[in-house]
Amino acid sequence: MKILLLGANGQLGRSFIEHGGLARQGSLIAATRDGLRFDGAEAETADLSQPESLQPMLDRHRPDIIVNTAAYTAVDRAESEEALATRINGDAVGVLGTWAAANQVLVVHYSTDYVFNGRGTTPYAPDAPTEPLGAYGRSKLAGEQALAASGAAHLLLRTAWVYAPHGNNFLRTMLRLGAEREQLKVVADQQGSPTDTRLIVDATLAALSSWQQADAGRRRELSGTYHLVASGHTSWHGFASAIMQEAKARGLLARVPEITPISTRQFPTPAQRPGWSVLDNSGFQRQFGYPLPAWQQGLRHVIETLYGLVP
Numbered sequence: 001m002k003i004l005l006l007g008a009n010g011q012l013g014r015s016f017i018e019h020g021g022l023a024r025q026g027s028l029i030a031a032t033r034d035g036l037r038f039d040g041a042e043a044e045t046a047d048l049s050q051p052e053s054l055q056p057m058l059d060r061h062r063p064d065i066i067v068n069t070a071a072y073t074a075v076d077r078a079e080s081e082e083a084l085a086t087r088i089n090g091d092a093v094g095v096l097g098t099w100a101a102a103n104q105v106l107v108v109h110y111s112t113d114y115v116f117n118g119r120g121t122t123p124y125a126p127d128a129p130t131e132p133l134g135a136y137g138r139s140k141l142a143g144e145q146a147l148a149a150s151g152a153a154h155l156l157l158r159t160a161w162v163y164a165p166h167g168n169n170f171l172r173t174m175l176r177l178g179a180e181r182e183q184l185k186v187v188a189d190q191q192g193s194p195t196d197t198r199l200i201v202d203a204t205l206a207a208l209s210s211w212q213q214a215d216a217g218r219r220r221e222l223s224g225t226y227h228l229v230a231s232g233h234t235s236w237h238g239f240a241s242a243i244m245q246e247a248k249a250r251g252l253l254a255r256v257p258e259i260t261p262i263s264t265r266q267f268p269t270p271a272q273r274p275g276w277s278v279l280d281n282s283g284f285q286r287q288f289g290y291p292l293p294a295w296q297q298g299l300r301h302v303i304e305t306l307y308g309l310v311p
């Protein structure tokens, strides 16, 4: 079994490498944008902003499974770079799908809560109507549609509010700003489910294991879109407060900043973000028999890892 992991230097890609579970399934080819890996190991080069470069690379390696964690994720910057975001998040995914369909290969791909307009009031089902509010969401929706249209077998996993002990994420931003400032103002009227990368890796490996045990008919049933997020939800303000409380409870903060709730209007950004971003994850749990824990569990683990309390 040959597995190609794209985006190995990102939050999620790095968590896949550090976890080791993919590598244990066979031979793992890690690919990054520039051929350099975060830990100095060698990597394949795969630049998704040049979708036409991907087919020769795929022909060379002939993977049995493609796991695509690479993406253009700069939500605000995407507003002024939509063409680039769409090449990476849309066109390149179409190329992966086309190759996978022709070679009967499974594509595991990640998408986002930002494909919805955020005007819902109950958790979004995977087949709920999409209507992205910004360029990033539109580019990710283009990728979803290209993958579905390619005819490739796929596990399209929408996740949200992703964080890890490493990489660019809200948790690390809050801890950094909290060390610099007495007070942080954080939006309290956007709701979502903070999801740590370890949960995504564990749950993806469980889904892959179901896939490998399934016959052709069952695989046809399993191929599709799922919501892979932690259970429960909170606001960005709630998440920031929980981050500080968790760090304080472990004696890791000398001083806890005041976290003041504000409205989205009081924090203007180039991209509009959904107000209600809660995804219904029951379909994933049911199909793969994998319980998705409450978001607070991942937070505890990430804080402990960040401060070296667990290996």
Ligand SMILES: NC(=O)C1=CN([C@@H]2O[C@H](COP(=O)(O)OP(=O)(O)OC[C@H]3O[C@@H](n4cnc5c(N)ncnc54)[C@H](OP(=O)(O)O)[C@@H]3O)[C@@H](O)[C@H]2O)C=CC1
Pocket: 007, 008, 009, 010, 011, 012, 013, 032, 033, 034, 046, 047, 048, 049, 050, 068, 069, 070, 071, 072, 073, 088, 110, 111, 112, 113, 140, 158, 159, 160, 161, 162, 163, 167, 168
């Ligand atoms: N972060 C989040 O909050 C959420 C993420 N998602 C989705 O989950 C997946 C994983 O996201 P996450 O790990 O957080 O994202 P990151 O931004 O941490 O990582 C994305 C990776 O993609 C790589 N990348 C960007 N452009 C290219 C390119 N042109 N060619 C090759 N690689 C490229 C980046 O490379 P480099 O390191 O060189 O910059 C980076 O390593 C993505 O599909 C994302 O859309 C969904 C919901 C929430």
Ligand SMILES: Cc1cn([C@H]2C[C@H](O)[C@@H](COP(=O)(O)OP(=O)(O)O[C@H]3O[C@@H](C)C(=O)[C@@H](O)[C@H]3O)O2)c(=O)[nH]c1=O
Pocket: 073, 074, 075, 112, 113, 114, 159, 160, 161, 162, 169, 170, 173, 177, 184, 185, 186, 187, 190, 236, 267, 269, 273
């Ligand atoms: C830094 C900061 C942000 N905020 C707000 C802005 C925004 O509404 C919210 C989150 O800000 P961020 O820019 O960190 O998050 P953002 O980049 O919007 O996060 C998104 O990333 C993409 C990739 C996804 O797919 C989404 O699921 C989601 O995780 O917090 C504050 O209110 N105060 C602050 O000090």
